[in-house]
Amino acid sequence: MYASRVEPRWLVRFLCTALLAATVSVALPARQASAAACPAVEVVFARGTADVPPDFGAVGVSFLAALRARATGRAVGAYPVDYPASANFADKLAFAQTVVNGIRDTQTHVEATAANCPGTRIVLGGYSQGAAVAGFATMAGLPAGIPAEFAKYDSYVPPPMPPAVAQHVAAVILFGKPSDRFMRDVGAPPIVIGPLYAAKTAEFCVTGDTVCDGDRFPGQPNALHSLYTVNGMTVAGANYAASHL
Numbered sequence: 001m002y003a004s005r006v007e008p009r010w011l012v013r014f015l016c017t018a019l020l021a022a023t024v025s026v027a028l029p030a031r032q033a034s035a036a037a038c039p040a041v042e043v044v045f046a047r048g049t050a051d052v053p054p055d056f057g058a059v060g061v062s063f064l065a066a067l068r069a070r071a072t073g074r075a076v077g078a079y080p081v082d083y084p085a086s087a088n089f090a091d092k093l094a095f096a097q098t099v100v101n102g103i104r105d106t107q108t109h110v111e112a113t114a115a116n117c118p119g120t121r122i123v124l125g126g127y128s129q130g131a132a133v134a135g136f137a138t139m140a141g142l143p144a145g146i147p148a149e150f151a152k153y154d155s156y157v158p159p160p161m162p163p164a165v166a167q168h169v170a171a172v173i174l175f176g177k178p179s180d181r182f183m184r185d186v187g188a189p190p191i192v193i194g195p196l197y198a199a200k201t202a203e204f205c206v207t208g209d210t211v212c213d214g215d216r217f218p219g220q221p222n223a224l225h226s227l228y229t230v231n232g233m234t235v236a237g238a239n240y241a242a243s244h245l
Contacts, residue, residue, distance in 0.1 A: 001193065002202040004236060007170040038117035041078035041170075041245060043204065044109055046102055046130030047083035048176070049221075059127035059175050062229040066128045066238035067123065072243065077120075079113075081106050085129055092187045099188075102133035105156045110137070111161055121154060121170040123241045124197075127228065128211060128221070131177035131191075131203075138159070138194040138201075166196035171241040174203045175228045179214035202231040203242040 043064055051057030054207055056064060060080065084104030088094050106124070113120055117216045126134030140160050172193065180190040193201050205212035209224040 001198050002240060004201065004202070004204045004233065025151045038120050040074035040120065041067070041071055041123060042113050042117070043123045043125065044079045044081065044106060044113075044134075046083065046106060046123075046126035047085055048126075048128030048130050048134040049085050050087045051085060051127075051130075053085065054080050054082050057127055057130070059213060059228045059234060060125070060130075062234040063125060063173065063175070063237055067241055070238055070242040074245075076236050079109050081109070081126070081130065081133060083133065093096050095186065096188065099129065099133055099136065100156060100158070102130070103136045104193075106117050106133055106137040107158055110169065110239065111165055114165045118168070120168070121245050122168050123173065123245075124169055125173040125175070125237070125241075126177075127175040128178070128225065131174040131212075132183075132188075134172060135174060135177060135191040135193055138166075138197040139192065140194040140196070163196060166194075170185065171244040172197050172200065172201040173237040173241055175233060176205060176209060176212045177203055177224055177235065178211050181214045182211055200244055202237060204228065204237055206233070207229065228241045 044209065045056050045060040047053070047055060047057030047060055051060075055061075055116050056078070064078055080100050083107045084098040085102070086095055086098035107224075110122055110124065113122055119165075124134050124137065126132070138161075142157055146223070177191060183190050203212075206224045206227050207213060208216060208222070210220070210222045210223050
């Protein structure tokens, strides 16, 4: 598993992110159709908390644009994971449900693509809460550490994807994935990448980001959590994915 962290240089870049987020709906339609019935590459991306549904979010848009620029001559389709991305952290059960919905939709689309377009290389990705969704979608079994009060809902957690599906997934790219410490703080199990996907997973975290930097005290997302579109990490993620196609 590849992990990358960078020290932030100019927090003023946060303003750039705000501007990009405001233009996301112009830069990319909410649910863009694949470039072909079975594209050479299919990006399945889960947006972050409070990103405008059912779009990719600013990070997803930036990553997708960078990957398309590197996949010269190949059609790159895109699917934004259809889930609420709820910001209702106070209601742990409701928050867990939104993540479960995201996992189910992610797995359903990945499995359908693998079955219907066996020659398509799938790139699975996500940002923030979406990184949790994408990470859990690769799980090999029920996550360890589910709070006791939620044990009765175990049957609602989607089962692992069939092992053969992993052969169709070229890379898993996670931006700002919530740390184990952050997940414990919100009463959720840590995100463990399934063994069939770990070797082709790349994680990107800005040093000091209170969501993904486990050395920091977890709390509300800080300005550093919004730097991924302007600090080169979406480009680095696209480079990693392109090298695995």
